[in-house]
Every structure is written in structure tokens, then in C-alpha cells.
Amino acid sequence: MPKKIKVMLIVFCVLLVLALAGLALAGNYMVSFAIGRTSGAGNTASIVPPSEVSEEDSRAISDHWQRLAQQTKDWGETVQRESASVTSEDGLTLYAEYAENPEPSHLWLIAVHGYRGNHTHMFTLASFYGLRGYNVLLPDLRGCGESQGDYIGMGWPDRKDMLLWIDWIVRRDPEARIVLHGISMGGATVTMTAGEALPPQVRAVVEDCGYTSVWDIFGDELQVIFHLPQFPILPAASAIASLRAGYSFSEASSLNQVKKAKVPMLFIHGEKDNFVRTGMVYPLYEACPTEKKLLVVEGAGHGSSYSMDPELYFDTVFGFIAPYMQEGETK
Secondary structure, eight states: OOHHHHHHHHHHHHHHHHHHHHHHHHHHHHHHHHHBTTTTTTOHHHHSOOOOOOHHHHHHHHHHHHHHHHHHHHHHTTSOEEEEEEEOTTSOEEEEEEEOOSSOOOEEEEEEOOTTOOGGGGHHHHHHHHTTTOEEEEEOOTTSTTSOOSBOOTTHHHHHHHHHHHHHHHHHOTTOEEEEEEETHHHHHHHHHHTSOOOTTEEEEEEESOOSBHHHHHHHHHHHHHOOOSTTHHHHHHHHHHHHTSOOTTTOBHHHHHTTOOSOEEEEEETTOTTTTGGGHHHHHHHOOSSEEEEEETTOOTTOHHHHOHHHHHHHHHHHHGGGSSTTOOO
């Protein structure tokens, strides 16, 4: 082989190795940034695009929050919160708080928080259920709050964890009638859970501003934050996540899971959501084969639908789930 060709091959191999090493570093950084428990902590604000909610609507949300905060405080004084834990399939201790209704009730809510959140972020939503006679269970998802885990599950391993919490309720109350309600990553979590084999005690699911898949949401954020295309970094990060966190971004699909749902589902999204784009809710809704309803809240941004219009939001929620939460009803 001529010397010139040998040199070219060596240079090519060196460049290829450098390129692969750089790609691995970039993918590894994305995994740590996006789903690492500690290294990405506090990054949530930095990855949210500037809000498109109008100043008038922002003021309305702020005004509503004052009333909602008082309602949450008043409800919290009527119940006693206790802690609970379960052990995941991969050996993690997962934490939750629960509050049983002062009057005996078989109605149960599992409220699921969003990205880098924890169970306390769901107290306000839970108060609406609690005031209607529900017992409430508020879990910390893996890698969040007081639950163990070095990586956030983005809903995918969490769907199996949710089955453990459902079983926890059923063992405590075999006559339970359960609704799952999640916001943002919690919305994706309950949607992914809906695709699993659920006991008859689970009557309905409410998903609020969840994403179609982890691949889709991280692909969006890769472009928004770093102004980079999905290829080749996202495939590399997905492969690295499979090794480090036990799941790949490509397999973690709410859209695929919702096609297998057998419980009634309510889909909610803010009309001005530019974080988990409003457009993601439509394929999820269309793919759901069960009884379903769609609410797009005008003027609301990401995760702010219930604070934008509490009456519309909760009238829709309780109006939708009421027929399925009656005693004796089954899926």
C-alpha cells in the first residue's frame, strides 16, 4: 500500500476516534444534564423557553394562586399527612405522603409531580380532590424528592413504580376507586402507566401537559437550549441513558403506551405551552382507544392550566371522572 494512502487511513482513523469520543462526551453530558439527579438539579428554569402567556393572563394566574394557596392551607389543616414507602423492581426505596379523608372513603387520588419536582408540588391540586372526599397519595418519583435513584425516569421506569403504589392502595383498601392525575412529567407518567395491565380499582386517568415521548421532548430541548439538531447527539445520549439509567429515550413513549390504554382518559394542555408544545396533546388524544375528553385551556402556559382557570379545569376533571368513580363501576 502506498505510503500516502497509509497516512490518509491513519488520519481518517484518528479523526473517527476523536469524533466518536466527542460524540460520547456530548451524549454523556446530555444524560447527566437532563436526567442526572444532582448534576442537573436547578436546571429546570434554564431550559424553559420564555413564556408566551400574556401579561393579563399572568396577572390572572397570580390572583388565582392567592386563593388556591389559602384553600390548600385550609385543607391541609383538616387532614393528617403520613409517609409511605415501596421498593422498586431495581431495589430503590420510593417515598410518598398520603392523607386519608376525615370521613371514611374509598375514593383515591394518586397525584404525580413534574420534572425535577416532588410530592409537595401537588398539594394544591390534591386539595381539590381532598375537599371532595378523596384520600390522596402523593409520591416522589425516582430520582426526585425523598425517593432514591441517581436518574430521573421521565415516566418510563416510573410506570412500573406506579403499579407498586396502586398495589399499596389496593392492599390497604380493596374497595378503592382510584384516579391517576399527573402534570408535565407526571402527565407522561400516568399516560405510560395507562398502557400497563391495571387492576379494576383504577377507574380513570387525567394527564395534564405530558409529552408524546422522551425522545420528542429532549429533541425539542436540544434544539431550544443548545441550538443543535437531534442527530447524532440524541441517539448517542439515548444509548448512554440505556446503560446508565436503565432505559433509552427511544423506548420511553407515551404515544405507544396510550394506544394500549383500557381506562377512560382526560387530556389537558395549555394553549400557550411552548415547553411541552401544545401540539403534542393531539396525537396522544387521537391514539387513545378508550372513553376520552380533551381540554385545551386558552391562554395557559406549561403546567398552569388549573391556575389559569380553576373553575373550568376542575369542573371538567370531576365532570369527566364522576361516572367512573361510582361504587360498583368497573372498567
